[in-house]
Amino acid sequence: xxxxxxxxxxxxxxxxxxxxxxxxxxxxxxxxxxxxxxxxxxxxxxxxxxxxxxxxxxxxxxxxxxxxxxxxxxxxxxxxxxxxxxxxxxxxxxxxxxxxxxxxxxxxxxxxxxxxxxxxxxxxxxxxxxxxxxxxxxxxxxxxxxxxxxxxxxxxxxxxxxxxxxxxxxxxxxxxxxxxxxxxxxxxxxxxxxxxxxxxxxxxxxxxxxxxxxxxxxxxxxxxxxxxxxxxxxxxxxxxxxxxxxxxxxxxxxxxxxxxxxxxxxxxxxxxxxxxxxxxxxxxxxxxxxxxxxxxxxxxxxxxxxxxxxxxx
Amino acid sequence: xxxxxxxxxxxxxxxxxxxxxxxxxxxxxxxxxxxxxxxxxxxxxxxxxxxxxxxxxxxxxxxxxxxxxxxxxxxxxxxxxxxxxxxxxxxxxxxxxxxxxxxxxxxxxxxxxxxxxxxxxxxxxxxxxxxxxxxxxxxxxxxxxxxxxxxxxxxxxxxxxxxxxxxxxxxxxxxxxxxxxxxxxxxxxxxxxxxxxxxxxxxxxxxxxxxxxxxxxxxxxxxxxxxxxxxxxxxxxxxxxxxxxxxxxxxxxxxxxxx
Numbered sequence: 001x002x003x004x005x006x007x008x009x010x011x012x013x014x015x016x017x018x019x020x021x022x023x024x025x026x027x028x029x030x031x032x033x034x035x036x037x038x039x040x041x042x043x044x045x046x047x048x049x050x051x052x053x054x055x056x057x058x059x060x061x062x063x064x065x066x067x068x069x070x071x072x073x074x075x076x077x078x079x080x081x082x083x084x085x086x087x088x089x090x091x092x093x094x095x096x097x098x099x100x101x102x103x104x105x106x107x108x109x110x111x112x113x114x115x116x117x118x119x120x121x122x123x124x125x126x127x128x129x130x131x132x133x134x135x136x137x138x139x140x141x142x143x144x145x146x147x148x149x150x151x152x153x154x155x156x157x158x159x160x161x162x163x164x165x166x167x168x169x170x171x172x173x174x175x176x177x178x179x180x181x182x183x184x185x186x187x188x189x190x191x192x193x194x195x196x197x198x199x200x201x202x203x204x205x206x207x208x209x210x211x212x213x214x215x216x217x218x219x220x221x222x223x224x225x226x227x228x229x230x231x232x233x234x235x236x237x238x239x240x241x242x243x244x245x246x247x248x249x250x251x252x253x254x255x256x257x258x259x260x261x262x263x264x265x266x267x268x269x270x271x272x273x274x275x276x277x278x279x280x281x282x283x284x285x286x287x288x289x290x291x292x293x294x295x296x297x298x299x300x301x302x303x304x305x306x307x308x309x310x311x312x313x
Numbered sequence: 314x315x316x317x318x319x320x321x322x323x324x325x326x327x328x329x330x331x332x333x334x335x336x337x338x339x340x341x342x343x344x345x346x347x348x349x350x351x352x353x354x355x356x357x358x359x360x361x362x363x364x365x366x367x368x369x370x371x372x373x374x375x376x377x378x379x380x381x382x383x384x385x386x387x388x389x390x391x392x393x394x395x396x397x398x399x400x401x402x403x404x405x406x407x408x409x410x411x412x413x414x415x416x417x418x419x420x421x422x423x424x425x426x427x428x429x430x431x432x433x434x435x436x437x438x439x440x441x442x443x444x445x446x447x448x449x450x451x452x453x454x455x456x457x458x459x460x461x462x463x464x465x466x467x468x469x470x471x472x473x474x475x476x477x478x479x480x481x482x483x484x485x486x487x488x489x490x491x492x493x494x495x496x497x498x499x500x501x502x503x504x505x506x507x508x509x510x511x512x513x514x515x516x517x518x519x520x521x522x523x524x525x526x527x528x529x530x531x532x533x534x535x536x537x538x539x540x541x542x543x544x545x546x547x548x549x550x551x552x553x554x555x556x557x558x559x560x561x562x563x564x565x566x567x568x569x570x571x572x
Contacts, residue, residue, distance in 0.1 A: 101319050101320075
């Protein structure tokens with residue numbers, strides 16, 4: 001559906017994109033992740049034909065963004081980052097204008113406007129001027145204008161920013177429901193959002209793609225072996241010695257000692273599950289087991305790890 | 314064509330959603346009304362004096378209502394247009410650029426030319442409304458005197474063409490900046506220069522006089538105000554408009570590769 005090949009973009013002497021390549025399949029929701037200035041918005045602007053790339057190719061629904069911009073634009077719904085809307089227009093007027101310009105016929109426009117206002121939860125605001133709306137409602141109007149023509153491809157630049165938690169959940173659900181019928185690219189720096197809504201993630205940093213995978217794979221791949229935290233009461237030197245001797249343990253790390261209680265982070269060899277063995281050992285030795293929990297790396301950790309690793313290289 | 318119409322309609326509406334159209338039209342009518350009153354009052358004073366003074370009565374030009382009311386009125390209206398037109402055009406693109414709405418507009422399936430023509434036409438329509446309101450002046454002249462109809466009609470054609478030319482340059486100036494004030498000052502300054510060129514002909518290099526008198530915006534209104542439609546003048550204004558709209562398109566396009 002969307003193919004991006006070796007895209008670069010230079011602003012003066014600054015290289016915003018240094019060769020980005022990725023693909024999005026039909027009906028997929030792709031998360032676009034990266035720190036500020038990574039090139040997310042630039043990539044999106046190229047895909048929406050706002051400006052052309054310096055080099056490389058991008059195709060949307062089989063149309064080249066440089067050669068057939070009108071064909072691409074007809075198939076795209078775009079929500080830019082800071083949701084620029086005409087403040088002096090009423091919501092219905094604005095959506096009617098956008099719908100008509102995207103090719104909806106006069107006979108259908110009213111129905112479509114009503115439907116999209118309903119989907120985005122702005123029906124009760126219909127007659128208001130956009131300038132009078134709160135940030136959250138403006139965001140919804142922005143989303144509504146992207147959705148109105150039922151486009152094949154949706155490009156959303158940080159769609160949930162500035163919304164309250166309830167609205168965020170609603171908008172995420174809305175985006176999730178779009179999967180299958182629409183192809184969605186959404187950028188964000190909120191990582192849980194990606195794991196909640198996206199089927200695949202592209203992580204970019206400083207104009208380069210540093211990882212493309214499903215959120216689950218990224219987690220397991222980078223995390224490597226399982227890590228478990230134990231909070232144990234007992235002489236720390238004894239505990240360390242015994243743990244190191246136990247079967248299948250790759251590494252033990254001790255943290256925070258307090259009144260004879262210490263945290264131990266135990267890293268197991270790949271494929272070893274000693275969640276039964278260690279507590280048994282602790283009980284046998286007469287120490288107290290106060291807490292035991294798996295240390296799952298969140299996307300946040302992965303993100304930071306990838307970004308900093310990149311810098312190290 | 315359909316997109317052109319949609320953008321035209323939207324722009325026209327937004328002139329009336331904001332106070333701009335109301336304010337500019339009102340001020341325009343107040344000032345032109347004030348000038349009209351003064352010109353007309355001066356004319357009637359002279360007419361009374363001419364009744365008493367046979368020497369004055371021999372100056373036919375002074376007593377010709379077309380010459381001494383209609384023509385100065387058109388001249389004055391054109392100066393007021395020069396001041397007010399940049400205020401109508403300044404927001405067209407500058408506002409879109411400042412608020413970022415241009416990003417959405419240009420990612421909708423519209424051609425740049427449809428956007429430019431739609432905005433230009435909407436502004437010309439507002440200007441047209443302004444001109445229509447001034448029809449009251451010739452009507453008043455007609456009630457109290459016997460003006461020739463021809464120069465009034467051609468004068469309006471001339472004013473309309475000139476206003477459209479002002480607007481086309483204003484649209485261009487508006488694409489160059491995201492600051493409305495800069496856009497207004499730029500278009501006012503440049504239009505004033507084009508205007509003043511007519512006055513400086515006396516000091517110009519002989520080789521330049523021909524070119525300057527052709528370029529000067531004001532020179533081309535003269536004919537219209539006299540009742541002459543010279544194809545040269547019409548072509549001048551149309552050329553001016555086309556050049557400005559062409560430059561607008563290029564300026565809009567340059568955003569794309571300048572990044």
